[in-house]
Amino acid sequence: MNNDNSTLNRVAITIAPRLNNALYSPLFQQCGGITGFFQESDNNIELLFKENNLTNIQPERSLWLQQAEEELKNMEKHRIQLCGIEDTNYPRLLKHCADAPLVLFYKGTLEPDEVKNIAIVGTRKATDSGKARVENILQQLADMGYRPNVISGLAYGIDIAAHSACLRHGLRAQAVLGHGLHMIYPAPHKNIADKILEQGGTLLSEFPTCAPIHPTNFLQRNRIVAGMSEAILVAESPVKGGAMSTARQALSYSRDVLAFPGRPEDTNYTGCNMLIKQNIAALVENVSDILKALNWEPLPTAPYQTSLDLFPESSDEDLIRQTLTEAGEQNIDQLHQLTRIPVHDLAVLLLKLELEGTVTRLPGKCYSLI
Template sequence: MNKINILQYQIALSLIPGIGCVNAKNLIAYIGSVEGIFQEKENNLKKVPGIGVITAKKIAQSDVLSRAEEEVKFIEKYQLQTYFYLDEDYPYRLKRCADAPLLLYSKGNVNLNKRQMVAVVGTRNATTYGQECCDSLINAMAERSGYCVVSGLAYGIDVITHKACLKYEIPTIGVLGHGLDRLYPSLHKSTAQKMLEDGGLLTDFISETKIDRQNFLRRNRIIAGLCDATIVVESAEKGGALVTADIADSYNRDVFAFPGRASDTYSRGCNQLIKQNKATLIENLQDLEYFMSWQPEVDKPRKIQRQLFVELSHEEELITDELKEGELFIDQLCQQCQLPMGKVSSILLDLEFKGMVMSLPGKMYKLC
């Protein structure tokens, strides 16, 4: 059986309702192959640990191979990478997690087994303090080698982290709560596109998956499982970042948090993790490396944050001229420069790389 046919069966197994990754793995171990599951008699399926009468019937009567065939065509068309949990290149850290996805899909130049994998997560409502913590942490990584930073490409701390990685040339991976046929939020499309050069996008969802809140909570286990350490930068008393921290803790992975003032709403979650001994307090990369017993390897030259004698395009000059008057929201820039949101977002990201512009919470920007 060729590789494409095997992939079709692998995808089909992940699509059977009510199976789940744990039972799917039990099925493979018991039957001996993925394709054999679809050829096995219903009575034999019932004997597999965790598979009862109802589930065995679902497998025997499932009609998912045609949908899986469509997905194989989608994967070929867009040259996506797949990782089945028995493959050699499946992320070894994630494989140690009992509920690790059966199959992963990626786009870009992804290395899921870098020497030091770190998750950075936090609130969607990042403050200036949170942004500064992210920037300082990632900036320090620019002097090292071996780091890869994982986050969820969501609003707030997530996208701030990815942007900082792009700025300081650190490989970064965005874990999505949907398939690779779309991007949510769409405002982060230009950031995601740049991430493909050194890093990329990862998901366990097939194309045409509906945007659903539960899917984003489910993807948090991938963020936690991929990494040696999870860092919470900012979080309120409840939020997805705390869920990711709890999952990382359940995997016996190290959890860290940046502290904040007791009166700060978006530091309460971090302070709570530290107070309950669920996370170790850190203030910088040196703290992380000390607690992880990582020996820093300095073999990369320091990046110049602001380019000298920068040549700006006409549209870049329009935006920087407007920002000379003070801080502006992105929608204000769109209106005053008479440019579409997607264009302005892409230009602002390029200006950040050049050290000309800094993004602030609430989609506000200022000149550096």
């Protein structure tokens, strides 16, 4: 790592967390940039703080620089890299948010992202069916040829389900953490975090390794998840929770909000249902709803496109529905034995029924009627 003054100064700003925020960029512009901020005289800095209504922040620049020296050592030890808001690999959508971090820490691959970006968030107490719906959506996007960056927060429940599905289906996962990148919280997710990096994904944070962990960190983290994404899918959430705050933050950034609906009596979906009822979120039952809401153009080379055109409505679809009605959940091999439909044709028809919202795909290549 090149520990020049510019890098040292950018790290030092992250140690003063209030200042690592684009809302305070006018202050740095008055100084000629972050490096200029550390070169200004004490008297000028005190005047600038008063002019920018920062009287509640004590400008301890010498201390911040001293701590930044230690931070750089930790960054080198843990292979943590730095990205400033003016850099070309800074997340392009986040860059336009008024309260975006001026500096991000990251591990892994962070390249200029001209691809599509979608965040998937939800409750930490996710149900198996909620996780399965996330799995199905991401598998369908991958099967159709889409390769979006899929952003979440590495938390229990829906977050880790989304990251894990990305790993299984070859999608690029980006995990935004609420603490320094020298550690992984929760600890049981370290294995997934390592695999994200192995498969070309990214771990990001606005927090240096020396930053204490507070519950508010994770609320701050949510704005980055929302800001990096062109849309956010709330997969499963009660009325109160981090996913709902992320959805509200996304709305404030004029991002598209999407949500899976649930039964009215299911408390794990009361938040999703409320977002839909209040016209905040578009209802998502299948992948075609996502494509329509986000105006993602169909990919003509995707295998499913030509296959579906070759298989219009047929009696085989009725046979699949009847079999699943009578026999219940079945995997594709069992369905083949019961229906005698060739496996290749059966896979195409099942995907068609998924897109129509007739069947749902479960882990283990199992299918059931919705």
